[in-house]
Amino acid sequence: DSGVTQTPKHLITATGQRVTLRCSPRSGDLSVYWYQQSLDQGLQFLIQYYNGEERAKGNILERFSAQQFPDLHSELNLSSLELGDSALYFCASSVAQGGSYEQYFGPGTRLTVT
Amino acid sequence: QQQVKQSPQSLIVQKGGISIINCAYENTAFDYFPWYQQFPGKGPALLIAIRPDVSEKKEGRFTISFNKSAKQFSLHIMDSQPGDSATYFCAASNLSTSYGKLTFGQGTILTVHP
Numbered sequence: 708d709s710g711v712t713q714t715p716k717h718l719i720t721a722t723g724q725r726v727t728l729r730c731s732p733r734s735g736d737l738s739v740y741w742y743q744q745s746l747d748q749g750l751q752f753l754i755q756y757y758n759g760e761e762r763a764k765g766n767i768l769e770r771f772s773a774q775q776f777p778d779l780h781s782e783l784n785l786s787s788l789e790l791g792d793s794a795l796y797f798c799a800s801s802v803a804q805g806g807s808y809e810q811y812f813g814p815g816t817r818l819t820v821t
Numbered sequence: 822q823q824q825v826k827q828s829p830q831s832l833i834v835q836k837g838g839i840s841i842i843n844c845a846y847e848n849t850a851f852d853y854f855p856w857y858q859q860f861p862g863k864g865p866a867l868l869i870a871i872r873p874d875v876s877e878k879k880e881g882r883f884t885i886s887f888n889k890s891a892k893q894f895s896l897h898i899m900d901s902q903p904g905d906s907a908t909y910f911c912a913a914s915n916l917s918t919s920y921g922k923l924t925f926g927q928g929t930i931l932t933v934h935p
Contacts, residue, residue, distance in 0.1 A: 709864065709866065738920070738921070740921070749926075749927050749928060750865070750910060750912075750923075750925040751925075752924070755920055755921070757920065763922045797865070799864075803920060808853060808916050808921040809867055809870065810923065811867060812865045812866065812867075813864050815863075
């Protein structure tokens with residue numbers, strides 16, 4: 708158990724809908740990273756937050772957005788969903804300072820868009 | 822420039838044998854190279870990581886070898902066990918400019934036969 712929690716575990720929704728994925732980092736970790744894992748694209752970095760502020764952005768679609776709240780939990784919002792958005796979405800957390808950048812991954816949310 | 826290429830895609834090893842997975846990178850600014858292990862239905866778990874100031878790092882049965890001039894690094898699993906059967910991902914990051922965001926290889930499915 709990495710100490711990172713993600714909810715829900717599974718999500719099934721229809722095209723055009725909007726969903727919210729939630730992540731709670733390990734105690735003491737200030738940074739949250741979101742990754743998408745699909746068969747064709749592998750593990751892809753989406754976005755990173757550090758202590759409430761966006762720090763780095765990867766190949767994140769404009770239909771996707773995220774935020775990190777004062778209690779450090781993070782939410783990834785996916786809107787206007789398409790079939791191709793079906794994937795595993797992982798959150799990872801890290802201290803991300805003082806030379807300590809090890810990322811610990813949560814169990815993931817499996818999103819199925821029908 | 823951001824790619825990390827991993828090989829082989831799949832690997833079958835007998836119990837007690839040595840498993841070797843290789844990765845090559847292009848971006849010379851990468852300065853952090855972790856390996857992750859992922860079991861079906863679980864999130865990636867950090868196994869071992871190396872910085873470019875050392876050529877080898879060993880933790881138990883797992884060893885990373887790093888060749889800076891060739892821009893290659895590899896994971897060696899000694900005395901491979903059936904419980905090691907999983908998907909392994911190499912990754913790379915530039916800690917100073919990308920705040921730890923990871924670029925992953927495509928993964929290697931390892932099967933250890935008893």
